[in-house]
Amino acid sequence: MNQDNASGLTPFTIDLTFEEARRRAEVVAALGPDWDPAAALRDEEQAHxxxxxxxxxxxxxTYDLLVAAGVLPGEEPGRATAH
Known part of the structure; x- marks a missing residue:
């Protein structure tokens, strides 16, 4: 783009911090007042x-190999895979 065309553009900005905060607020609202994150974590632990x-x-x-390769989460807190 040359300089002449750039002067006719209208600047556009969006505050992604605000949008992320709004998105998170919507997620929490959708979960409802009865959602218990501690109970959800306990249920995940029991299911695992x-x-x-x-x-x-x-x-x-096989399970040990998959954990070592990072395909399956291990026993560490959070249980996120390495990949």
Whole structure:
């Protein structure tokens, strides 16, 4: 774009900080007043423990390999995968 065309443009700005705060407020509002984040985390922990309980030796080896590769989350807090 040459300088002559640039002078005819109207500047456009958007405050992404404000938009992110608005988006988060909408998410919390949609969750409703009965949402309990501590209970949700406890439920996630129980589901994870149940999902990977009772594995036979081969399944456990496969699970361990996937955790080591970062494909599945391990036992660390947050359980986010490495990738």
């Amino acid at each position: 423990a149940l999902l990977y309980s009772g594995l036979d030796a081969e399944q456990q080896r």
